[in-house]
């Protein structure tokens with residue numbers, strides 16, 4: 328069998344807490360084999376850059392990747408949802424193009440693993456034709472009795488699908504949110520996840536309006552669901568996100584998306600569940616004007632936090648690197664190595680689990696801002712630094728497209 332072999336010389340190599348200077352990184356058959364001190368003769372020199380693990384976008388919706396700018400996020404949250412639903416209805420055949428463009432944009436900006444929420448109009452081929460790696464979560468939606476059998480059948484059919492020529496890509500399930508999924512459909516998805524080992528992702532505790540609906544069955548969500556003709560009496564009232572966390576905790580692996588309004592008790596609960604990860608989407612969170620996100624408290628309690636971009640319906644681009652720069656700016660007291668973990672290993676574990684190959688040779692190439700003295704722990708995510716390329720599977724060096732990274 329022929330081995331594919333590649334080696335790169337870089338000024339900085341950063342992986343987890345380890346920082347190495349002036350090294351050659353040896354890769355064979357898509358795996359990191361060795362880090363050698365100094366420059367090896369055959370190595371491709373990438374020069375004055377930092378080589379870091381490929382970034383992990385734990386939550387996005389690639390189907391909206393053709394949007395040039397976000398759908399306005401000011402005002403009522405349900406107005407934004409109504410616009411998203413209208414957009415989907417107006418562009419029923421654009422999903423394959425959106426997946427292609429979204430994956431391309433992600434890879435060019437340093438992301439090599441993606442948790443994508445897929446609804447309709449997609450096929451495995453759309454992902455295979457792109458350089459997609461990660462988990463495709465099939466979204467499940469339904470409040471009425473009549474939706475149950477079709478949606479549970481859809482969930483079963485996804486789990487039965489296989490990725491050709493990939494041992495790391497997975498399918499997952501995403502019961503959308505408490506306001507759009509009836510409790511027995513959620514329970515059905517959880518049971519499938521338990522028996523198949525598949526990961527599950529759910530939007531939760533995203534807005535005060537969602538909490539109101541769960542607690543009292545009233546508010547803007549009730550109005551929207553009534554306007555859509557899908558409101559059902561008896562589904563809401565007397566609940567909190569804690570009830571949903573308890574159900575999601577039954578899954579072998581679950582991603583709690585947003586969690587903007589989780590309470591101290593919720594965070595304490597999450598911290599005791601190593602199989603659960605909170606996915607924070609920093610720029611989307613900021614765009615909706617929510618109060619400060621509780622992710623640092625969860626980290627303090629020992630829980631797991633990963634980072635997502637969410638989609639181009641609420642974010643100007645799909646750059647996970649830009650999310651980490653945003654975090655670094657907001658939390659100047661934090662080591663950039665801690666921020667790097669949120670955008671790499673934590674997301675990888677959330678999507679693929681503990682068995683994920685840690686030596687997989689996916690890397691992001693970061694060029695330091697001109698005039699900046701490189702110090703990975705302090706300025707890896709400085710505002711002027713840029714992703715200039717991505718190494719995918721040890722071989723292809725994908726150059727960043729200036730139009731998406733500037």
Ligand SMILES: [Zn+2]
Nearest residue numbers: 388530584637
């Ligand atoms: Zn989302």
